[in-house]
Amino acid sequence: xxxxSVLYGKFDGRSVNYNGEDCQMIRDDDVLLYYTxxxxxxxxxxxxxxxxxxxxxxxxxxxxxxxxxVVIASQVTKDDAPCEGVVVKVGxxxxxxxxxxxxxxxxxxxxxxxxxxxxxxxxxxxxxxTVVKMVDIxxxxxxxxxxxxxxxxxxx
Numbered sequence: 001x002x003x004x005s006v007l008y009g010k011f012d013g014r015s016v017n018y019n020g021e022d023c024q025m026i027r028d029d030d031v032l033l034y035y036t037x038x039x040x041x042x043x044x045x046x047x048x049x050x051x052x053x054x055x056x057x058x059x060x061x062x063x064x065x066x067x068x069x070v071v072i073a074s075q076v077t078k079d080d081a082p083c084e085g086v087v088v089k090v091g092x093x094x095x096x097x098x099x100x101x102x103x104x105x106x107x108x109x110x111x112x113x114x115x116x117x118x119x120x121x122x123x124x125x126x127x128x129x130t131v132v133k134m135v136d137i138x139x140x141x142x143x144x145x146x147x148x149x150x151x152x153x154x155x156x
Contacts, residue, residue, distance in 0.1 A: 006031045032131040040124045050094035050134040054085040084113045111146040113138045
């Protein structure tokens with residue numbers, strides 16, 4: 001609605017000049033999330049439709065050590081897109097052809113893996129997040145699986 005700020009994909013929309021003002025024309029399907037105010041804050045952002053806001057794994061972009069003790073420098077993986085993290089917010093659901101919404105397959109707090117390069121990265125209050133479509137989420141991990149995975153990657 002009028003007055004609400006929106007976030008859309010990097011390559012979405014078209015630049016237009018409307019009444020002497022430069023604007024961006026986008027389709028409603030290209031809106032990833034909306035928020036109130038001038039800047040995005042975690043408590044004011046809301047994913048739309050079938051989008052999910054995921055806080056990226058904090059290990060991404062840092063040096064990693066394999067089980068054998070080999071250190072993989074962050075420069076080696078700097079061009080890799082992160083593809084896992086914790087679900088922070090979910091949209092209202094995916095619209096079926098009958099007009100009904102199907103609920104999200106994930107819930108807030110779930111640790112999930114999503115398709116490589118599927119998300120649209122965004123910084124909110126200095127923290128890296130990504131906005132992903134529900135259909136691009138591949139799986140969720142239980143708390144035990146998540147802890148085992150983190151320990152496995154931290155062991156020398």
